[in-house]
Every structure is written in C-alpha cells, then in structure tokens.
C-alpha cells in the first residue's frame with residue numbers, strides 16, 4: 001500500500017509543474033547520442049506523448065550525428081569536423097539528408113505514433129520552415145586551424161539559421177500534432193543545408209517563444225572544473241567557463257545555443273543526460289531535476 005501512496009505523492013509533486021507548463025511550448029533537442037536502444041527510444045516517445053496529453057506543446061528537433069557516421073563508414077567516407085561542425089561536401093550532404101530526414105526522423109515519428117501519439121515529421125525544407133545560409137568558420141582564436149590553408153575551412157553545405165517560418169508548426173499545434181524536425185535547412189538557391197541540431201533547436205525555441213529548451217545529450221549536464229555537475233548556471237557565466245576551458249568540445253555550441261535561446265526570450269534552458277529513462281519528465285516535473293539548468 002505504501003508503495004502506491006508514494007507513487008501518488010510523486011504525481012502530486014509534479015502537479016505545480018504540470019499547471020505551470022500547460023499551454024506552453026517546450027522544445028526538446030533529441031541528440032543522436034541519446035538514441036541508445038529500442039527501450040530508451042520508446043521511453044522517449046512515451047514522455048513526449050504524456051507531455052502532449054497534459055496540455056504542453058512539445059516540439060522535437062532531432063540530431064543523428066552517430067547515425068550519419070555509421071552510413072558514411074559503410075560507404076567508406078571519412079567524417080571530418082571543424083569546430084564541432086561536419087564538413088559537408090555534395091556527397092556527404094546526400095547522406096546527411098538521407099539519414100536525418102529519411103531514417104532518424106521517420107523512426108522517431110513511427111515510435112511516437114506506435115505508442116499512441118500523433119507526430120508529423122518535417123525537415124527544415126518542408127513549408128520553408130528553416131531558412132539557412134552558408135556558415136563561415138573563423139580561423140581567429142582557433143589554434144588548431146592556425147596553419148590551415150584557406151580551403152580547409154570551407155565547410156561546404158554547412159548552414160546557419162537565418163530565419164524560422166513557424167507557419168507549419170502553428171498549423172500542426174492547432175491540430176494537436178507533435179512536430180518532429182530534422183536539422184536540414186533551405187538556402188536561397190533552394191538547396192539543402194546541413195545545420196547542427198543544437199542551433200536549429202535554439203532558433204525554433206526562440207521563434208516559438210518557448211517556456212523551455214531541453215537539450216538531451218550523453219553526459220549528466222555541464223561539469224565544473226572538478227568534474228562536479230553544475231545544477232544551475234547563469235547566462236553570464238558561460239563565456240567565462242569557456243575561456244577557462246572548463247567547458248570544451250561539443251559542450252561549447254550547446255551552452256552557447258542555450259545563451260542564444262535565452263537572449264531570444266526563451267525562459268529557461270536545460271542540458272540533461274538523454275540516456276537516463278524518462279530524463280525529460282525527471283527534469284521538468286521534479287523539484288531538483290537531473291541536469292544543468294541555464295537561466
């Protein structure tokens with residue numbers, strides 16, 4: 001009996017958060033490293049469906065870096081990254097679009113719908129959702145690129161978001177669908193751009209004036225210099241921690257995306273471990289959460 005009572009108490013603990021976020025938008029970035037196995041993928045789908053059922057508007061932006069690398073490997077194409085961005089020539093762009101839009105996106109949509117939700121998959125090219133332009137990488141302040149010849153920093157079809165056209169998302173929300181977005185944008189030439197999924201999630205969260213942006217990754221959150229999890233960070237701390245090299249690698253674009261989303265009016269951002277079952281629910285509906293919040 002006590003176990004059942006505790007379960008009910010757990011539900012009541014969530015009530016204030018359910019009330020707070022009803023009718024609000026929560027953008028979830030579902031990173032490729034968080035898509036570990038079938039069980040975890042199903043739990044993710046169930047979390048999203050539960051959010052939708054209690055009146056929250058979840059919008060999913062997914063990645064798929066490791067999944068792209070697996071196909072590139074089979075095609076014997078070596079992946080190459082500059083400052084966390086995949087150098088994307090024409091052939092790689094076809095693989096990126098095939099994997100993100102054709103495979104990963106459909107798998108997420110399939111899981112949500114199979115579990116009883118109503119998801120619709122989109123790429124940034126659908127309904128002109130994400131406009132993009134070529135991203136230029138500066139060699140300035142980058143020791144690793146100091147001696148690189150100029151052609152080495154042409155990232156090819158890597159894009160950055162120039163605008164989000166939310167029309168299609170609003171139409172889906174009105175009809176109670178859950179949008180699942182692949183991070184491929186459209187350029188002025190009508191061609192596809194490969195965009196880092198964190199950047200897309202931040203731009204969409206800003207455009208929709210989301211209550212939250214939640215990034216699911218493969219670490220517990222942001223760690224301090226001693227390796228301890230930071231429960232809460234302020235937007236102003238971020239550049240300082242990058243300068244001190246406490247934050248490095250793939251975490252740099254993540255925290256910068258959070259700062260960018262906050263500047264665009266998103267209320268709170270979170271970086272959490274997507275490999276934990278029900279990570280999103282634990283972060284949003286419990287007092288302590290499980291990862292790092294950036295406010």
Ligand SMILES: Nc1ncnc2c1ncn2[C@@H]1O[C@H](COP(=O)(O)OP(=O)(O)O)[C@@H](O)[C@H]1O
Pocket residue numbers: 031032033034063065216217218219221222223224246247248249250251252
């Ligand atoms: N201060 C830090 N706290 C946590 N992770 C960090 C930190 N500095 C660097 N990292 C690295 O950032 C990585 C997360 O970025 P990345 O692998 O690009 O994530 P994803 O594939 O989910 O987009 C971590 O696995 C970790 O190695």
Ligand SMILES: CC(=O)N[C@@H](CCC(=O)OP(=O)(O)O)C(=O)O
Pocket residue numbers: 030031032033062063064065066068084085086096158159183194195196197198
């Ligand atoms: C330009 C660029 O690097 N694009 C990423 C898009 C996918 C992504 O961001 O996936 P994760 O979130 O799983 O890393 C890529 O090609 O891997």
